[in-house]
Amino acid sequence: MSVPLIDVSRLLKRFDKTVAVDSISFSVEAGEIFGFLGPNGAGKTTTIKMLTGLLRPTSGRALLGGLDIVRRPEAAKRLFGYVPDEPNLYPKLTAVEFLNFVGDVYGLDVGRKRSRIAELLELFELRANDGELLEAYSHGMKQKVALCAALLHEPRIYFLDEPTVGLDPKSARLLKDILRAVTRAGCAVMMSTHIMEIAQTLCDRVAIINRGSIAAMGTVQELRNLQGDATLEDVFLNVTGGAADAAAADVRLTNFVAGKR
Amino acid sequence: MPRRRGLAIQSILLTADLLRIRALAVRREWSSSTIHVAAVSAGATLFSLIYLGTYLGAHALWQAGAIGLLSTVPPWALLIYLLTDVVIAFGQALGDLYASRDMPLLMTMPVRVPALITSKFVLGVVQNELYAAVFLLPFVLGYLSALNASWIAYPVMIVGIAVFPAILYAALVVVTILALRIVPARLAKESLWLIGAVVPTAFWITMFYRIAHITGDVTVMSLPAPPSWLPSTWLGWALASFGGASPGGVGAGIGWTGLLLFETFAVCPPALWLVSYAFARGWSDSFATGAAKSVDSLNAIAPRRSGLRALVLKDLLTFVRTPQLWFNHIGALMFVVYLLVGHAVQTPVFPLTLQLAMVQIGFVAILGSVTPGMTALSLEHSSIWFLRSAPLNSRDILIAKVLVPFAQTGTIAAIGGALLSAGYGFPIASRVVVVAFGILMAACSVSLGVAFDTRFPSFAWENPNAINRGPRMVIPFLNGLAMLVICCGALFFSRDEWPGAVGLAAGLAISVIFSALMVWQTLVRASRNLEQLEV
Numbered sequence: 007m008s009v010p011l012i013d014v015s016r017l018l019k020r021f022d023k024t025v026a027v028d029s030i031s032f033s034v035e036a037g038e039i040f041g042f043l044g045p046n047g048a049g050k051t052t053t054i055k056m057l058t059g060l061l062r063p064t065s066g067r068a069l070l071g072g073l074d075i076v077r078r079p080e081a082a083k084r085l086f087g088y089v090p091d092e093p094n095l096y097p098k099l100t101a102v103e104f105l106n107f108v109g110d111v112y113g114l115d116v117g118r119k120r121s122r123i124a125e126l127l128e129l130f131e132l133r134a135n136d137g138e139l140l141e142a143y144s145h146g147m148k149q150k151v152a153l154c155a156a157l158l159h160e161p162r163i164y165f166l167d168e169p170t171v172g173l174d175p176k177s178a179r180l181l182k183d184i185l186r187a188v189t190r191a192g193c194a195v196m197m198s199t200h201i202m203e204i205a206q207t208l209c210d211r212v213a214i215i216n217r218g219s220i221a222a223m224g225t226v227q228e229l230r231n232l233q234g235d236a237t238l239e240d241v242f243l244n245v246t247g248g249a250a251d252a253a254a255a256d257v258r259l260t261n262f263v264a265g266k267r
Numbered sequence: 268m269p270r271r272r273g274l275a276i277q278s279i280l281l282t283a284d285l286l287r288i289r290a291l292a293v294r295r296e297w298s299s300s301t302i303h304v305a306a307v308s309a310g311a312t313l314f315s316l317i318y319l320g321t322y323l324g325a326h327a328l329w330q331a332g333a334i335g336l337l338s339t340v341p342p343w344a345l346l347i348y349l350l351t352d353v354v355i356a357f358g359q360a361l362g363d364l365y366a367s368r369d370m371p372l373l374m375t376m377p378v379r380v381p382a383l384i385t386s387k388f389v390l391g392v393v394q395n396e397l398y399a400a401v402f403l404l405p406f407v408l409g410y411l412s413a414l415n416a417s418w419i420a421y422p423v424m425i426v427g428i429a430v431f432p433a434i435l436y437a438a439l440v441v442v443t444i445l446a447l448r449i450v451p452a453r454l455a456k457e458s459l460w461l462i463g464a465v466v467p468t469a470f471w472i473t474m475f476y477r478i479a480h481i482t483g484d485v486t487v488m489s490l491p492a493p494p495s496w497l498p499s500t501w502l503g504w505a506l507a508s509f510g511g512a513s514p515g516g517v518g519a520g521i522g523w524t525g526l527l528l529f530e531t532f533a534v535c536p537p538a539l540w541l542v543s544y545a546f547a548r549g550w551s552d553s554f555a556t557g558a559a560k561s562v563d564s565l566n567a568i569a570p571r572r573s574g575l576r577a578l579v580l581k582d583l584l585t586f587v588r589t590p591q592l593w594f595n596h597i598g599a600l601m602f603v604v605y606l607l608v609g610h611a612v613q614t615p616v617f618p619l620t621l622q623l624a625m626v627q628i629g630f631v632a633i634l635g636s637v638t639p640g641m642t643a644l645s646l647e648h649s650s651i652w653f654l655r656s657a658p659l660n661s662r663d664i665l666i667a668k669v670l671v672p673f674a675q676t677g678t679i680a681a682i683g684g685a686l687l688s689a690g691y692g693f694p695i696a697s698r699v700v701v702v703a704f705g706i707l708m709a710a711c712s713v714s715l716g717v718a719f720d721t722r723f724p725s726f727a728w729e730n731p732n733a734i735n736r737g738p739r740m741v742i743p744f745l746n747g748l749a750m751l752v753i754c755c756g757a758l759f760f761s762r763d764e765w766p767g768a769v770g771l772a773a774g775l776a777i778s779v780i781f782s783a784l785m786v787w788q789t790l791v792r793a794s795r796n797l798e799q800l801e802v
Contacts, residue, residue: 058656061801083658090656094649096581098588102564103581109568110577111657116570124565137564139588155653 009072010035011085011163011194012057017066019052026052028218029066034194034211036162039185041209042198045246049218050198051091054167057196058088070163084112086163087156091198093148093172097141101132101151104140105158112159119158126154129184130177145172153181157188164188166197170204182208202239212238214245221245277382282389289390302723306738309745314405321409325510328485329414335489337512341410342493342503345431348403349499350467351598352395352435360439361459362730363391364546365447374547384543388440395432401741403428410510417517420509427502427524430531434498437535444542461590467601501527574659578667585646586671591731592638592646596679599635603683606631607690621697621771622758628687628705629754632680633712633747639672640716641743642734644797645725651802661797665717665790672713680705700775708754711782712747718789719743721796750785754778 010033019027027049034040044050055061057068059079068075073082095104102123109119127133130150140148149172156164164185170178185195185208199205205212206226213223222229222245229241236244243252272280328337364370364387373383407424446459493500505523507513515522572580586592606627647654654664684702693701719742728734754777761774 055802060652060655062799080658080660083656086656088652088656090652092649094652096585096650096653097648098585099581100564100567102567103584106568107577107581108653108657110572111574111659113574114571116568119571120565120568123568 010069011071012040012196013067013069013072014053014057015067015069017053017056017068018064019049019056019061020064025218027056027215030215030218030220032213032220032223034163034196036192036194037189038210039189039195039197039208041205041212042196042215043200043202043205043212043242044198044215048215048246050215051167053215054088054165054196054198058086058165059083084159085161086165087159087161088165089149089152089156089167089169091167091171093145093152095140095143095148095151097139099140100138101127101136101140101143101154104151105154108155108158114159122158122160123154126157129180130154146174146177149173150177157184162193164193164195164197166195168198168200170199170201202237202242206238214242216246274379274382277378278385281378281382282386285386285390286393289393302738302742305742309738309741310401312745313401313741317402318405318409321406322413325410325413332486333488334512335487336485337414337510338507339490339492341506341510341512342500343490344406345403345499345503345506346493346497349435349497350470352398352432353439353467359391359394360436360443363387364440364443366730380547381540381543384440384444384539384546388437388539391440392433392436395436396429399428399432403431407506410506414510414512416509416511419517420520423521423524424506424509427505427527430528431498431502434527434531434535437531437539441538441542444546448545498527498530573663574657575663575667578654578659578663579670582643582646582667582671583674586675589731592642595638596635596675599631599676599679600683602631602634603628603687606687619691620762621693621700622755622762622774624688624691624693624697624701625704625758626751626755628680628684628701629708629751630748631683631687632676632705632708633744633751635679635683636672636676636709636712636716636747637740637744638734639675640713641720641739642731643668643672643713643717644720645728645734646731648726648728651724651726655800655802661794665721665794665797668721669713669717669790669793672717673710676709676713677706680709700771704754704775704778707778707782708747708751710786711750712743714786714789714793715746715750716743718793718796719746721793721800724800726802750782753781757781 012032012034014033015031016029017027017031018025018029030049030053032040042050042053052061056063057070057075059075059082062076070082071085073085075082096107099107105123105126106119109123114122127136130153132147132150132154135143135147140151143151149169153169156166166185169181173181182204185197189195189210197209209226211223211225212229214221214229222232222241224232226238230236230238233241233244325337325340328340364384367387404425407428408421411420411424443459446462450458493503501523504513505520505527508515508523509517509520513519644651681702684705685698688698688701719739723739725734725739757777758771758774761777762770764770765773
């Protein structure tokens, strides 16, 4: 039996009295794209931040390639690439300087660094602007640079927090193709998304998190079967209480429109 | 439909809302009660030191019959404040108006531009009032009480001090808005900060050159008259008149303060209203970006470096490309010029000794470390996610965050120390000692700043100058001063105990031991803070 690349066990995060993530457990195997769905504030980003070392778990354990992110952070961090929900990059560096810096931090030698940076900039059509300071980039261009940074050192694990936000359709399609390619090569991908179409077509397995707990988990087909072959969107709304909320929102909307007349 | 309001009502309501939001933000940023107590204590200490120093100085001059100095020191003190504030407020005006994160939202709201400018102006002035209260108020109170001024002088001068930052900030706002209409935005953003530093520096050097040529007995000595068109001069003359050092007494004091009030309330609002129409266009232009470079940028890819070296290089690039970060060093070097020319009018109270020169350069080093030390980690801004998710250990991050500020301030301390000791005519060995002490104090101050910054980092600033405002600036600065006082005590104690080179070596050795202990302690704490940092 293979060791999962991401192995999360009873992970909990508390901010003062608020429990943001409540003892969740799941694992992601090599070659798998794991979708992490949930409404706003459900705990998706907090979970990913704990797995990437940005937040310390209150309790529980997270192993990446068998390495504990809390006990052996440096070794564990070498295994993954991360794209945050907001592509905040160093504004006073150019794209090439930033990627050069990332390459140095991950210990790439100059030949590999040069070829990977050139390939990635070409792939994301950033070559024409790669000498400009990042402060002049649009949101979508910064997102592409953040993706380049995550892909640069060819990690075994990818954590992507809403990776398609800000990307044009062509780049979003490119990203999907890249993710399929890296998983075919034996990597594991964990991505959060609000876009059901992406989860449905791209993810091998999906977990729906609601109020810090995992409300449902399985392959897309398994989740759809839970509700009698419903769409993933219907399943999502049902397990997150969104269906009842949607009905209430319909009533509020009707009243709001009536009030406008 | 929302109700359409008049310009005045719009301005008042928007100002009140923005002030409330700013107050809430400040309260939430500094939510720890420990830091509240520390900030109030630091402010109170600074206030008391300035008050006491002014009181004692003015009292001593009064007893010595130095009426000339007593009448010319106030305009000079206010001029120094004005020039220092120009450096700070220039960047602030640009940051508040063009680089402010809430501007895109405010510009899309149905608010007229003059109302928006007025609100932002008041917000900027309120921020500067804090500096006036901490630095100017104790000076004025100390001067008036030392000279037994009439009770009417106090309320009038307090009103004058309250109005003073407004007229200064108004001028800077006008220059900023007009500059962005003339100079291309891409250049204006950086060059305005440079102008803000260069103009006061040039003015400062010229003025202190004149001071350096003063001669004569203290009873007849007076400083050269500063430009009479400057509001700082009017307020200084008002203070001197209230104190009885200038002719005219209370009547003249009220007259000069009245002139300042008239100019503020009669000239500033129409000027701001007029230039505010140029703002919208300038704001739009400020988004323009330069053309891409034609050289192959892949040439920038360098041979493999360690994570630590990569981090150091990244921080150095940021420093070189951010002129706002140079101000602190320019300010520190300006102080060296002041010391050099001030030496020409030294009094018997502070005869020039090697130890005094060491303390002077120690102060310059602490002054120069204020920004780099306490912004080391905060400069990561919202890109901090990368540092925390990358395979970098806290030790490497800490070393980089200490090395880069220390390289800057150590260099400034070394240059300043070399200039100062050469200007004083010290022999080579003494110059080395002065430089060494400056570097030692820079190391102390930087490590104190880094320790504070790792404990209370600020990753949500709008421009780099905004990081080190308020308690973030005052607390590490006073900590550095406390360390200087300890080393200063060691230097003067050993000089009195052992004569000559032995005393000097002993004082320096004690200072090194104290400093090393302090640097070690603060870095251990900073390392712990970094380990626990969550983003």
